[in-house]
Amino acid sequence: MTAPQVSGHLEPQVFADYLARTRWFAGKGRPFTVTDVRTVGEVPSRVDDSPRVVIHLVEVSYADVAAGAPDAVELYQVPLAYYEHPENRLDHAFVGWWEDPEHGWVHAYDALHDREAMACWLRSFDEAAGQEHDHTVDPESMLTFHRLPGHDLDREAASTLFTGEQSNSSVAFGEDALMKVFRKVTPGVNPDVAVHEVLTRAGSDHIASLYGWLDVLDPDSDAVIQLAMLQQFLRTAIDGWDMALGSVRTLFADPELHANQSGGDFAGEATRLGEALRELHETLRESFGTETADAAGLVGQMGERLAAAQTVVPGLREHHDRLAAVHARVAGLGQIEVHRVHGDLHLGQTLRTSKGWKVVDFEGEPAKPLAERMLPDSPWRDVAGMLRSFDYAPHAVERDRTDDDLADAAMLRVRADEWANRAANHFLTAYAGGSLTDEQQILLDAYVADKAVYETVYETRNRPTWVDIPLQAVARIGAE
Numbered sequence: 001m002t003a004p005q006v007s008g009h010l011e012p013q014v015f016a017d018y019l020a021r022t023r024w025f026a027g028k029g030r031p032f033t034v035t036d037v038r039t040v041g042e043v044p045s046r047v048d049d050s051p052r053v054v055i056h057l058v059e060v061s062y063a064d065v066a067a068g069a070p071d072a073v074e075l076y077q078v079p080l081a082y083y084e085h086p087e088n089r090l091d092h093a094f095v096g097w098w099e100d101p102e103h104g105w106v107h108a109y110d111a112l113h114d115r116e117a118m119a120c121w122l123r124s125f126d127e128a129a130g131q132e133h134d135h136t137v138d139p140e141s142m143l144t145f146h147r148l149p150g151h152d153l154d155r156e157a158a159s160t161l162f163t164g165e166q167s168n169s170s171v172a173f174g175e176d177a178l179m180k181v182f183r184k185v186t187p188g189v190n191p192d193v194a195v196h197e198v199l200t201r202a203g204s205d206h207i208a209s210l211y212g213w214l215d216v217l218d219p220d221s222d223a224v225i226q227l228a229m230l231q232q233f234l235r236t237a238i239d240g241w242d243m244a245l246g247s248v249r250t251l252f253a254d255p256e257l258h259a260n261q262s263g264g265d266f267a268g269e270a271t272r273l274g275e276a277l278r279e280l281h282e283t284l285r286e287s288f289g290t291e292t293a294d295a296a297g298l299v300g301q302m303g304e305r306l307a308a309a310q311t312v313v314p315g316l317r318e319h320h321d322r323l324a325a326v327h328a329r330v331a332g333l334g335q336i337e338v339h340r341v342h343g344d345l346h347l348g349q350t351l352r353t354s355k356g357w358k359v360v361d362f363e364g365e366p367a368k369p370l371a372e373r374m375l376p377d378s379p380w381r382d383v384a385g386m387l388r389s390f391d392y393a394p395h396a397v398e399r400d401r402t403d404d405d406l407a408d409a410a411m412l413r414v415r416a417d418e419w420a421n422r423a424a425n426h427f428l429t430a431y432a433g434g435s436l437t438d439e440q441q442i443l444l445d446a447y448v449a450d451k452a453v454y455e456t457v458y459e460t461r462n463r464p465t466w467v468d469i470p471l472q473a474v475a476r477i478g479a480e
């Protein structure tokens, strides 16, 4: 079976120009060329007046690394809505136009911005229901819409594209469902889909249930590529990061009060978050099983990560010995338990709903290769991620302040530490069911160090003005 060809002139430069304008393209700071544009399928279920919705995979090659390096080539998904005439309402999502010998003039727009195009997508998911859980809607295009049983979609729901800071693109369908379209795609299973499928089947209370996903058999790699995921829309949920910032702002508004006296005290939520993570890890253990890993190997990996990070963030060098000493204590633990974990947990990946805390986005750290993100790891990696987030929240509020009253700033620094320590203590006690054992503390300290090092690289590359937050944390590690 061959992929359907869109004839005409799909100029790579059209896609290069568009990628450079998007939030989600991760190669904006690098010298890149679009080296291939593949058409992998057309979303079916059109009705009168709907556009053709054609899914393209755009291959991007980078000139700043040697050919063959892991990050020398990336693949991005760009679904386009094809119209015969210009659609002025979609000017902001215009990608390009060309003359197609078969279909005449094509005016192409990013399909995620277009309600007509998204309606085709939703209908395709809806039509996949009732076929056990797996139904090839259009064998010609090799696109497969999968559905899990248990939820009837609202077929008429209108789409709204999320506008937040995201590495992928999310579209809400009314109040019913949320579709995440993966932008940077990799042949093979996407961990977000895989983990959500298992946790949904296990009935976990701490995730948004998976309703379905879309994949395609890519003729070039001869592998399945997962393109999108449809899940429960937690429409009334509040982002954990926003909640934490709100709590800190309330504390800072009246710095005479201690964190435990503040009206916005976060301790109760931190406790509930700790309980939620404990239950989530239990379900992950039961569903995926556990293994043991050699602690010395872990120390080696952390050391390699630190060495690589120092080339990006030279300011880490002066902290190397203290960080390495914190890592080294893990070696004495022999074998440690590992299993499937979240892998990149922070407050921005948690949502507070009326039914408790939910965790989203199981893709792992975006910078890691897919194969590495699928490996089992210690649950203390997730715990450490949350502790780092508790440190970030007050410092993020502090850095936004314009008030230069020094006495006040010193007081706020005390309150910032108080807030972070209080949240961490409540979270840890709830997670561990009491005090940590020596072994748990050693693992936690090492993962906190490892995460802070990762963050210095992440911030240097993505938000250089934030890098002081993890650098200050690194300076404290092993020094107390």
Ligand SMILES: Nc1ncnc2c1ncn2[C@@H]1O[C@H](COP(=O)(O)OP(=O)(O)O)[C@@H](O)[C@H]1O
Binding pocket: 162, 164, 165, 166, 167, 168, 169, 170, 178, 180, 208, 231, 232, 233, 234, 235, 237, 239, 348, 349, 351, 360, 361, 363
């Ligand atoms: N099921 C959901 N219901 C409501 N909001 C969600 C849901 N899943 C994610 N979100 C919101 O969308 C944002 C982006 O989701 P995320 O999965 O982290 O995307 P990305 O992979 O692009 O970072 C999250 O920060 C969260 O606020």
Ligand SMILES: O=P(O)(O)O[C@H]1O[C@H](CO)[C@@H](O[C@H]2O[C@H](CO)[C@@H](O)[C@H](O)[C@H]2O)[C@H](O)[C@H]1O
Binding pocket: 167, 241, 344, 346, 347, 348, 361, 364, 365, 366, 385, 388, 389, 390, 392, 393, 455, 458
């Ligand atoms: O959400 P992503 O999977 O894209 O995670 C990446 O971006 C996060 C920032 O959006 C980054 O998190 C860091 O900043 C957070 C505050 O914005 C803070 O709460 C986290 O503790 C801190 O690590 C994350 O590391 C990165 O992988």
